[in-house]
Structure formats: C-alpha cells, structure tokens
Amino acid sequence: MTKCINIDGVNVPFEEGQTIMQAAENAGVYIPHLCHHAGYAPHGSCKLCSVRVNGRVCTACTFPAAEGQSVINNSRELQADRRRLTQMLFVEGNHNCPSCEKSGDCRLQAVAYYLRMEDDHFPLFYPPRPLDSSHPDILIEHNRCIVCSLCVRASRDIDGKNVFAVSGRGAHKHLIVNSPSGRLGDSDISTDDAAAHICPTGAILIKGQAFHRPIGQRLYDLERIDGSPHAGEASHEA
Amino acid sequence: MQDFITKTVAAAEGQPQRLLEMLRAVQQAYGYVPPDAVEFLSAQLGLPRGEISAVVEFYGFLSSSPQGVYRIVFSDSITDRMLGNQALFRLLADLLQVQPGVVSSDGLVSLDFTSCTGLCEQGPAALVNGWPLPALTEDKIARIAGLVKQRIPLLDWPGYLFEVNDYIRQPGLLLQNPIAPGQALQAWRERGAAAVLEELEVSGLRGRGGAGFKTALKWRLCAEEAGPERVVVCNADEGEPGTFKDRVLLRLYADQVFEGMTLCAAIIGARQGFLYLRGEYLFLLEPLRQILRSRRELGLLGENISGFGFDFDIEIRLGAGAYICGEESALIESLEGKPGVPRNRPPYPVARGYLQRPTVVNNVETFLAAAAIGVYGGAWFAAAGAGRSSGTKILSISGDCARPGIYEYAFGVEMAEILRDCGTEDVLCVQVGGPSGTLIDSSELQRKLSYEDLASGGSLMVFNRGRDVLGIVQNFTHFFAHESCGFCTPCRVGSRLLQNQLDKIINGHGSAGDVAELTGIAHLLKNYSHCGLGQTAANPVLHALQRFPELYESRLKKISYEPGFDLDAALEVARRMARRDDPAAHLAQTEEEAHD
The missing domain is CATH 3.10.20.740 (Ubiquitin-like (UB roll))
Structure with a gap:
C-alpha cells in the first residue's frame, strides 16, 4: 500500500x-x-x-x-506570512523589476505575484552592493542576490567547481567568488555550468541575451509560478 | 608566511576540521588573515578559498583586514553598560587618539565593542588580543593607554589587570559535594552502564543549557544509534549575555566536568570528546589542558582508562566570537571548522552530529551534575527541586545587586528569595535566562525558577528603578541583530527590521502604527526562524511591551504616521545643487506640522 x-x-x-x-x-x-x-x-x-x-x-x-x-x-495565515517574508527579501536588496533583465523569468518576482505582494511594506535598506562584470559572458548583479545558495550548490555538487560561497554573518551575508581576486572573471565558471543558469533572480545573468525573448512572452508572463493560468485582474484583489 | 602556514597546518595535524584554530593562529601572528594566508591554507588543506574566507568573515575575532597590534574590544553587555563601559571606552579612545572601529594610523591599536564577554559580575570588561581585562576603572584605563603607547608586550603588562575572580556566593548540592577524580568512573565500573543510566533517569536531570532535554534519554538515544564512532561534546560556549557560571565551573570544577564527559563516553561507547570553549575564555585554555594532562597521567583519559578497557580522550577547541555557536548544531558545524550555521533538523545530533557521527552535546553544568549523580545516585539529586524540574540550577547573577556572582538553588525557588539573597532593593524588573529568556517586573517575584515557569540557562540580571527599560530592550535587540548568522530570511532581515523599528520609536520618530509593526515583525521572527536565536530575538521587545506599554507610548508622536528619516534634511543636497533656500524648498516632516 x-x-x-x-x-x-x-x-x-x-x-x-x-x-x-x-x-x-x-x-x-x-x-x-x-x-x-x-x-x-x-x-x-x-x-x-x-x-x-x-x-x-x-x-x-x-x-x-x-x-x-x-x-x-x-492557508490565509501562511500566505500572508510568506508574503511578508518575500517583502523582506525585496527590501534587503535593491530590486527594480521594471528595469531588470530577468523580469518575467524571475522566480522572486513570480512568487511575489503569486503571493499577491503589491508593495514592499517594510522600509528599504538600500544596501550599497557592487556589480561584478569582470567575466566576458556572465554578470553578477549583487543587488539582486537573495543568498539562497543555489549557485553555490550548483557549482559544488553539479559542476564540481566550487566557484561560489556564501560569506559574512547576519545582514552582512553575501555571495563571494572563489578566485584569487574575488572576481568572477578570474574564476573557471563557464556558460555551460549549471551555476550560471540556476539563479532564481537576476543576480547571475548570461550577458548579451537579456532581451532575446521580449517581455510579455516570458515564462511567468504565460502562466503563474504554480502552473495556473493568469486570471485576469485577480492579482490586484486584496 | 608560507613557512608559518606550513607549521600551523602541521600543528593542527592537517585536519580541515581544525581550520578555526589555524585561522586564530594566523590572526594572532599577523593581526588579521591576509589573502596570502587564505591561498596557502587553501592549497595545503585542499579547501576552496571561498570556504576559508567564509569562515574568516563569520567569526567576530577573525578579520580579513588588518587590526591594531593591540586589539581592544569592550564587552557591551547591558551589565557592562550599567557599570559605565561607554564612558571608559570614550576615555581610552581619547587617550589613544583612535576612532572606534578604525585602526590607528600607526597601526598600533584598534578599539571596538564586542558582545558579552562573560565577566558580568566584574565589569566593565574588555579583551586585549583575546585576554580579559575585568573590572575596568579610569585608573586602569589610563594605565592601559600608557602600556599601549609604550608598546609594552602583553606578557609584560601587570598581572592585576588580568585578574579574574570567582565569586561563589551560595553553593548548593553540586558545588558543596564535589567528587574525587575517577569516582564516577569507578561507580560505572562497579554498577555497569545500564545501572548508571538508570540513576540518571531517576535523577530527572535535564539539559542545563536551557532547552531542558532529558539527559538520560539523550544518552540512550545516542547509544542506540548504529555506527562505530560516537562523540561526546561539552558545550562551553556560554554566550548568553549575563551568563558566566560555566567560566567559574571550568575554573574550579573542570576535573568533574571532564569526568562527566568520560562517564558519558563509557555509557554510549564514544572514543572522541570535545570541549568547545568560547573564544572569550582563551585564558582558561592552558589551565584546562593541564587538567586533561593530569587526568591522562592518572589513567582517567586516553587508552584503557583505569584498566577498564575503554579508550577515550578529550580535545579542546576554541570558538572565535559567535553567539550562535552555543546552538548545538551550529556548535558542531564550528567544531568541523565551518561557519556556525545551525543545521536542518532532523537528523538530530544524537543520530548525525560531528562528522555525521552520533553525538551527545551537553552543557558544562549537565556533565558536572551527571558525574555527581553517577557517584551519589539519582535519588540524591531528585530530592531537590520540584515537579518536572528536579535537582538544582546554578545561576550567574549580575546587575543591580550587592553580591553578584554564582548561586546554586533547588528548582522551584521563588524569584523574591533569590533577590533577597543577592542583595537587591527597589527592583524594577529582572531578566531571567538572558535576552532570549523572560523579562519579569516587580509584581511577578513569586514566580519560580523551573522549566515549567521561568527557565534559565544560567543568566539572571537585576534592574533597579531608575534604569531605562527601553534602553535595555534596545541593547538586547541590537545584540540579536548583530549575532544573527544570516542563514534564514526571517532572522537575517527580520532582526534588523526589528532593531530599526525599535530605534525609530526610541528616537521619538514613532507613531501608534509603528508599535503594531513591531509585533508584526516579532511574529515572523518567532514563528519562521530557523533556530532558537531568531525565535527568541523578539522576546525583549514583546515582554517589555506586555509589562511596560506606557514606556513605548510615551515615545510616540500623536500622529498617524511619521517617516523614519528627516525629510527636510534629506533635501539639503538638492537645495545646495539648486542654490535655493526659499520656503518652497523646505518640507514639513508631517502633514500635521505643515498645518500648524
């Protein structure tokens, strides 16, 4: 049985x-x-x-x-609290969906829509975070990192490379690159790596492909993250 | 440097688990962990450099940028504050002409704050290159400034500056009845493991770190796990502000603590033991190692202990400034040489702990009690205490009282009695169990010390009328935000949101909605955090809100909403750029103000 x-x-x-x-x-x-x-x-x-x-x-x-x-x-309670947790992820970084290359393909954004998040609720932290554009093909936009460690696990467990690690403590938690200079360009990551594609947000991006697929035709433009169809204006209800 | 790293790695037998010890050595030798050291360690240990950097950046006592030759950190526990640590800090900063958190331009000194150093009954305290400076006064500060300026090596500083005292004010069952070395093992030999475990069961002993898990059950569960290697770990990472009893126990009763660990090893079948000592207790390291050596000489540790045919030894591993490592699974991660991030459970440490081996983790006091129970029996211990809280509890008492120090009480004792004993008057409130515990006010002094009512891992701090409750809450709330490991969303973000929200109210920028928001953030921390740190981080805010709501209200503005920042000041840059200063270039902070 x-x-x-x-x-x-x-x-x-x-x-x-x-x-x-x-x-x-x-x-x-x-x-x-x-x-x-x-x-x-x-x-x-x-x-x-x-x-x-x-x-x-x-x-x-x-x-x-x-x-x-x-x-x-x-349940109502869980969905409301998950919405707050998602808002926490938004305010601790610098997320600007309308200008983000990942918009429409972003799991953070899609979860936020699913949970009917309509504002940040909490005061924004505006942390100063750098951009690492040192690699010819892959970009790290630290402003969008939610320290989920998927890229760490992908690189370590699937690519066998250990390109990434999560460092620091508390609010200073941040993604680091395992290269002598600490820059992605000096690591051995390649565009074939799982780690280059796993990021749920727009923090790790393949360069030069941002708008190959136009906004409106992207993954979560076509259906919601739970696989259900978009229900018109339903997401604007409280 | 390569030679130094090679020697350091060799001294740690090339074990990656001992990375923290190697990094401590590098930090001590160079004043920080230079990038080259990370490279050499990475090559020699076969660890990715990112993993090594992650360890450096996790622990408070390690740094990736240079620190002063003299690195002085002031304990910033609330009790240190009450004893005037802020003024002494400023005095030293003035005398040495340094800015807090910045290395002096000549590289001589760096000055900063750190979390509670466990010297609360003899504060204000500080650490210089890891060594404790208790009971600071203006005279001592002047002396220290002079020694630093003259570049006198630490070894030549006068001994009185480092003198730590042990104030046992009221010993009870355990402290009055120490056992002789080997006595508990003899009992085990004579009666057998099952009978000793039965005594432990009868004693009702529960974990003394605060969580209160039944000790006999934990040992039994670990013994029943399959696998050839089991491990015994003593948690001596007492980081809860206001706790210092383990420091005193390890000074005066360490032999019995080690005996308790050895008894546990004999019962569960472990060969390997660790004492995880908080980095702040560096000064205890050598004396403790000496006790381990003498136990080996007596045949109470090592191979074929006392001719009983079992092997067990204990290694001491030092922490490096991280409160979270008191959480047992974070402690195990730290023992393995990693950042102290609590693990997902299940599996629990009894099933998969150190290096995935079945592991018992118990507090210093638990092992102390277990050894005594092994000798005197379970009924002897259970005669004290009440209900499901049997035996005695050792408390560290500090704050506003005439006789701060160590007190041992049978569980069930009322707060009022404790306060009488330690010499208090005009009590406003008491923090039982440290910031993560419970705040009670003077109307609750009939409440009892017990797992069922007021639990405590050992901390008890007294506050008189005249103390600023919100200031205390603020100190605790900042402490948690500082010590959050940052692993999970609710604690990493929520502890800082809570801190900012509380600061906003205390600084007079709050309105009624801001208090409601405090409880909203507290709800998320409590219910969704990964471990006890986040789950209890909002306790000070909530407990004070329940007992002293008028204090919050007194700080609120009588308006519906007030921004957390100064609107008009934020426009200053724009005004300068536009070269304007007319009335239209200024903004009122609130609509209410605008209409005044």
Whole structure:
C-alpha cells in the first residue's frame, strides 16, 4: 500500500526518504519556494515553503514526509506570512523589476505575484552592493542576490567547481567568488555550468541575451509560478 | 608566511576540521588573515578559498583586514553598560587618539565593542588580543593607554589587570559535594552502564543549557544509534549575555566536568570528546589542558582508562566570537571548522552530529551534575527541586545587586528569595535566562525558577528603578541583530527590521502604527526562524511591551504616521545643487506640522 501524507485535505503519496516538498512536487501540489530546486541538496533558508505539519511550522523542503502527517500549505495565515517574508527579501536588496533583465523569468518576482505582494511594506535598506562584470559572458548583479545558495550548490555538487560561497554573518551575508581576486572573471565558471543558469533572480545573468525573448512572452508572463493560468485582474484583489 | 602556514597546518595535524584554530593562529601572528594566508591554507588543506574566507568573515575575532597590534574590544553587555563601559571606552579612545572601529594610523591599536564577554559580575570588561581585562576603572584605563603607547608586550603588562575572580556566593548540592577524580568512573565500573543510566533517569536531570532535554534519554538515544564512532561534546560556549557560571565551573570544577564527559563516553561507547570553549575564555585554555594532562597521567583519559578497557580522550577547541555557536548544531558545524550555521533538523545530533557521527552535546553544568549523580545516585539529586524540574540550577547573577556572582538553588525557588539573597532593593524588573529568556517586573517575584515557569540557562540580571527599560530592550535587540548568522530570511532581515523599528520609536520618530509593526515583525521572527536565536530575538521587545506599554507610548508622536528619516534634511543636497533656500524648498516632516 502506498504511504500518504495529507496536504490541505488531499492525500499525497510519498516514498520513504522523501521530503514533504518532494512528495508535493510529484503530486503537482505547489508550495512556494525560492532556495529549493528539485535535484539539489535541500537548504531550508528562504523559509517560503514553511508549512504547518501537525500544527508545527516546518520547512517543506527539509522536513521528511511521514505517514499520518497532516500538512497545511495554503492557508490565509501562511500566505500572508510568506508574503511578508518575500517583502523582506525585496527590501534587503535593491530590486527594480521594471528595469531588470530577468523580469518575467524571475522566480522572486513570480512568487511575489503569486503571493499577491503589491508593495514592499517594510522600509528599504538600500544596501550599497557592487556589480561584478569582470567575466566576458556572465554578470553578477549583487543587488539582486537573495543568498539562497543555489549557485553555490550548483557549482559544488553539479559542476564540481566550487566557484561560489556564501560569506559574512547576519545582514552582512553575501555571495563571494572563489578566485584569487574575488572576481568572477578570474574564476573557471563557464556558460555551460549549471551555476550560471540556476539563479532564481537576476543576480547571475548570461550577458548579451537579456532581451532575446521580449517581455510579455516570458515564462511567468504565460502562466503563474504554480502552473495556473493568469486570471485576469485577480492579482490586484486584496 | 608560507613557512608559518606550513607549521600551523602541521600543528593542527592537517585536519580541515581544525581550520578555526589555524585561522586564530594566523590572526594572532599577523593581526588579521591576509589573502596570502587564505591561498596557502587553501592549497595545503585542499579547501576552496571561498570556504576559508567564509569562515574568516563569520567569526567576530577573525578579520580579513588588518587590526591594531593591540586589539581592544569592550564587552557591551547591558551589565557592562550599567557599570559605565561607554564612558571608559570614550576615555581610552581619547587617550589613544583612535576612532572606534578604525585602526590607528600607526597601526598600533584598534578599539571596538564586542558582545558579552562573560565577566558580568566584574565589569566593565574588555579583551586585549583575546585576554580579559575585568573590572575596568579610569585608573586602569589610563594605565592601559600608557602600556599601549609604550608598546609594552602583553606578557609584560601587570598581572592585576588580568585578574579574574570567582565569586561563589551560595553553593548548593553540586558545588558543596564535589567528587574525587575517577569516582564516577569507578561507580560505572562497579554498577555497569545500564545501572548508571538508570540513576540518571531517576535523577530527572535535564539539559542545563536551557532547552531542558532529558539527559538520560539523550544518552540512550545516542547509544542506540548504529555506527562505530560516537562523540561526546561539552558545550562551553556560554554566550548568553549575563551568563558566566560555566567560566567559574571550568575554573574550579573542570576535573568533574571532564569526568562527566568520560562517564558519558563509557555509557554510549564514544572514543572522541570535545570541549568547545568560547573564544572569550582563551585564558582558561592552558589551565584546562593541564587538567586533561593530569587526568591522562592518572589513567582517567586516553587508552584503557583505569584498566577498564575503554579508550577515550578529550580535545579542546576554541570558538572565535559567535553567539550562535552555543546552538548545538551550529556548535558542531564550528567544531568541523565551518561557519556556525545551525543545521536542518532532523537528523538530530544524537543520530548525525560531528562528522555525521552520533553525538551527545551537553552543557558544562549537565556533565558536572551527571558525574555527581553517577557517584551519589539519582535519588540524591531528585530530592531537590520540584515537579518536572528536579535537582538544582546554578545561576550567574549580575546587575543591580550587592553580591553578584554564582548561586546554586533547588528548582522551584521563588524569584523574591533569590533577590533577597543577592542583595537587591527597589527592583524594577529582572531578566531571567538572558535576552532570549523572560523579562519579569516587580509584581511577578513569586514566580519560580523551573522549566515549567521561568527557565534559565544560567543568566539572571537585576534592574533597579531608575534604569531605562527601553534602553535595555534596545541593547538586547541590537545584540540579536548583530549575532544573527544570516542563514534564514526571517532572522537575517527580520532582526534588523526589528532593531530599526525599535530605534525609530526610541528616537521619538514613532507613531501608534509603528508599535503594531513591531509585533508584526516579532511574529515572523518567532514563528519562521530557523533556530532558537531568531525565535527568541523578539522576546525583549514583546515582554517589555506586555509589562511596560506606557514606556513605548510615551515615545510616540500623536500622529498617524511619521517617516523614519528627516525629510527636510534629506533635501539639503538638492537645495545646495539648486542654490535655493526659499520656503518652497523646505518640507514639513508631517502633514500635521505643515498645518500648524
């Protein structure tokens, strides 16, 4: 007999060793997330996938699925709090969607739309953050980094290169490049690397391709991040 | 430098887990960790340089830019502040002509603040190149300034400057009944592991670091894990502001603490043990190593302990200035030579801890108690205490009291009794369990010290009427924002939002909506943070809000909204550029003001 967990009243099968997120993804149940990516080691840092498991808050991307779990994913309270967490990610960096090359393909932006985020809510930090354009083909726009560490894991676990690391503490947490100068141009990253493509925001970009696909025809222009169609003006409702 | 790195790596047996120790050595020798050192370490240890830099930039006592020959950091715990550390800091800055946080132009000295150094009962305190300077006075500051200016080597500074005292004011069950070296192991040998574990169960002993997990259960769970290698770790990273009891225990009862660790090893079948000592307690390192050596000579550590046929040894690893490393999984990361970022759980350390091996992590006091229970029995310990809080608790008491120091109480004691014993009058409020614990006011002094009511890892700070509660809350809130590891969104961003929001109110720029916003941020921190640091970071704000709401209200402006910055001042640059200063080039701060 297949083992199941229950997410928002629906039975979702899982295999031993899977996380709640893996079980949900296999069943086509969307749980908002940014630092999680299928096939990558779980990280559990963005906290957007926080769900209530038998009443307790856990991150779906790290918590093991177990028989009899009752998981609340899509509640008013969770969606409202996830919206606040997303707003935190926006105010700690410098995100300007209308002028960003990634707009429409950006998972941060798409999650924000999904969660109906309509303002920043919190005061902006305006941190001074540099741009690293030293590499001929790949750009790091630190202003948009949300320190999810997907590029760190991609480079280490998939590319076998360790091009990136996350350094600093607290508010000073930031992405660093593992090269003698600390610049991307002196690292051995290449455009074929998973690390060059995994960024959920516009922080790591392939140069010269920004507007190959026009705005309006991009991934999340066509459908919402949970796979559902855009519902007209629904996203403007409270 | 390459030679120095080679020697440093050799001294650490080339183990990447001992990276922190190597970086501490580099920092001490060069005053910082130069980029070349990172390159050499990377090459010799086979670690990516990014991972090494990440460690350097994580720990407060390591730096990637040069520091002064004399690096002086003042403890900025609230108790240090109450004893006047700010004025002494300014005095030293004036005498040495240095700016806070900036290295003097001759490279001689750098001066800054650091989190609580664990000398709260003998503050104000500072550290010079890692060595403690307790009970600072204006005279001592003048002396220190002179020594620095004359470039006198630290070794030749007068000893009285470094004299740390141990004030045991009220010993109880544990402190009055120390065991002799080897006594607990003898009991284990005579009665067997199962019987000792049973005594531990009967004793009801729970983790003394604050979390209160049952010790017998933790040891049993670890013993039941499969795998050939198990590890015992003693958490001596007492960083909770106001806590210093482990410092005193490691000064006067270290042998018994090591015996407790060895007893644990005998029961769970571990060969490897660590004492993780906070970097602020560098001065305890050599004395502790001496005790380990003497235990080896007595056959109480090493191979075939006491002829009982089991091998176990203890290594001391130093931290480097990071409060978060008191969290057990962050501590394990730090033991492995990494930034102290708490792990995802499950798996728990008892299943996968140090190097993925089943690991018991317990507080200094827990091991001390376990050794005594091994000798005197579980009933002896459980006779003290009440309810699910059995035995005694050792407290570090500081703040506004006549006799600050170490007190041991049976659980269940009322706050009022503790305050009588340590000599307080006119108490306004008490912070039990440090900033992450509970703030109570003078109407709650019948409340009891226990896991069920007021839990404490050991910190108890007393504040008199006349103290500024919001100032205390501000100190605690800044502390958490400074110590957040930055791993998860709610704590990395939320702790700073909370700090900024509180500052806005305290600085007189807040309105009613700003107080509501405080509780909103607090809710996110508490419910969604990755570990205890974030989950408790808003406690000071919330507890003070419950007990002293009028203090917040008194700082609020009677308007619906006020920006957190000075609108008119922000226009100054634009005015200069436009060469205007007419009335239309100025803005009122609020609409209400504009209509006045």
